Amino acid sequence: MVCRVVWFFMTFLKVDIARLWFAVFIIVVLARSVCASAAEQVLRVAVVANASSGELTFAGIPQVVARDELFREALAKHKYRIEWIPVSTAAVATLVNESFASGKIDFAFYGDLPSLILNASGISTRLIVPGSVGNNTYLVVPQNSIAKTIRDLKGKRIALHRGRPWEATFAKLVAAEGLTLRDFRIMNLNPQAGAAAVSAGNVDGFFTLSDAHALTEKGVGKIIWSTKVAPVSWRMRAELWGSKSFVDTYPEITQLLATATVRAVHWVSQPENQDAYIREQARMGLPESLIRLDILDDNISWKNYWSPLVGPDLLEHYRDLNAYARSARLIRKPVAAEELIEAGFVSVAIQALGLEHYWPVPVEANE
Numbered sequence: 001m002v003c004r005v006v007w008f009f010m011t012f013l014k015v016d017i018a019r020l021w022f023a024v025f026i027i028v029v030l031a032r033s034v035c036a037s038a039a040e041q042v043l044r045v046a047v048v049a050n051a052s053s054g055e056l057t058f059a060g061i062p063q064v065v066a067r068d069e070l071f072r073e074a075l076a077k078h079k080y081r082i083e084w085i086p087v088s089t090a091a092v093a094t095l096v097n098e099s100f101a102s103g104k105i106d107f108a109f110y111g112d113l114p115s116l117i118l119n120a121s122g123i124s125t126r127l128i129v130p131g132s133v134g135n136n137t138y139l140v141v142p143q144n145s146i147a148k149t150i151r152d153l154k155g156k157r158i159a160l161h162r163g164r165p166w167e168a169t170f171a172k173l174v175a176a177e178g179l180t181l182r183d184f185r186i187m188n189l190n191p192q193a194g195a196a197a198v199s200a201g202n203v204d205g206f207f208t209l210s211d212a213h214a215l216t217e218k219g220v221g222k223i224i225w226s227t228k229v230a231p232v233s234w235r236m237r238a239e240l241w242g243s244k245s246f247v248d249t250y251p252e253i254t255q256l257l258a259t260a261t262v263r264a265v266h267w268v269s270q271p272e273n274q275d276a277y278i279r280e281q282a283r284m285g286l287p288e289s290l291i292r293l294d295i296l297d298d299n300i301s302w303k304n305y306w307s308p309l310v311g312p313d314l315l316e317h318y319r320d321l322n323a324y325a326r327s328a329r330l331i332r333k334p335v336a337a338e339e340l341i342e343a344g345f346v347s348v349a350i351q352a353l354g355l356e357h358y359w360p361v362p363v364e365a366n367e
Contacts, residue, residue: 042083043075043253046096046108049086050284056086057283060238061131062109064264064277071260080253090190093117093164100125106246107257111165112237113330116321119340120331124244126342128254129261129349130314132306134235136294137166138212139173139225142201148224151177156204157185159194165236168324169227170207172234181328209236210286210294217290228298233317247342258345259352262308266355269306307359309350310343 048059058066065071066084075082085105087095093114099105101123109131119125141147147156150173160170174180184205189197191208198206199220206212206221215221227235240261247254268277278295282288298305318337325331350356 041080043080043257044083044085044105044107045257046085046087046099046105046110048089048092048110049084050089056084057280058084058086059089059281059284060109061261061264061268063280064267065257065260068260068264070263071256074256074260075253078253078256090192097123100241100243103243105243107240107242109240110238112239112318112321113163113165113168113325115239115241115340116318116325116335117163117331119335120325120333122333125241125340126244126247127239127340128242128247128258128342128345129240129265130308130310130346131237131239132265132308133232133300133304133313134227134237134317135209136227136298137169137236138208138210138223138227139170140198140206140208140212140215140221140223141204142198143220143222144201145204145222147204149177150174150179150225153205154179154183155185157187157202159187159189159197159203159206159208161190161194162186162188163330165238166207166209167328168321169234169236171324171328172230172320173225210290213290213293214286232300233313233320235317237314237317242342255345255348259349262346262349262355263353265306265308266353266358269303271302274302304359308346309359309361310341310346311361314341 045062047062049056050059057063062084066082072082085099087108087110092110096105096108096110097114097118100108100118101121107128115125115127139150141153147153158170160167171181174183187194187197187203189203191211194203194206194208195211195215197203199215199218206215212221212223212226216223240258242254242257267273278288278291281291295302295305315337318340322331322335322337326334
């Protein structure tokens, strides 16, 4: 009888100890998981990228931000690390907007029109750092074309990637001549397809970015107009945008990224760093010589071109963009330009970096 009692007691004790150790194991695993989560969070930033020699190259300022040790150290102090989300040039707008909508990214360096369309759809993002005074766009015609102005192309076939930032610039160009998009046969082609079409003479015109210079160099196209002769507010813009929920919830982390971006812009804007920046950007696929044609033959100085300051031109640009998007039925709900822009982050960055007197008052439309 006594043996049976002892056996029962020991069996119960073993089971109890086993349960205890199992509970301890679960607690340790959960604790490690929670600590790991608390130890390092991820800042997810989408960026236009290109793979060259097995290495990713980012378009524009993000390439400089990515190698900023001060930024990475500042993030680490807040128990964050950055994850760059590469996006193909062929589908930037769609991929970034879908990623914002699904909560897969926190920030993105991308264009103005897709950003406006996203906000009009009910997904709120905010412009954190303006992306220079804007990128140039070009109207290209086949080499043997006799067209000299946009009016000469009325009723003709124009390759234009609809919904991308440069569509609004094209609309401004045709409106300035008393025309509308309906006066042309618009072929919705991405830049790669548009370049092939104009090279083969399958379209009469092609509205695009700096890749226009590649067509002229090959002798298959010629530029008859560019934003270099238009007001600054006409230029296509690409900015640093952030999810409103992230920006509102984590303003300190947002400020770290904003400050790193302004620091990168300041570095690039210095003439002595111009060549290094151009060499880096050539890894995106466009030769250095063509990049220089795009950015050096301009009526805006290199330093002022990179100004991240919020001013009248920026607000005018987004008001005009909103008006165009509504008239083109790209959006139904208007978006107030003032609500899109969070100017405070740039102001804090400028002061923190001692750049209050580096850039002049924001460039006016007709500098």
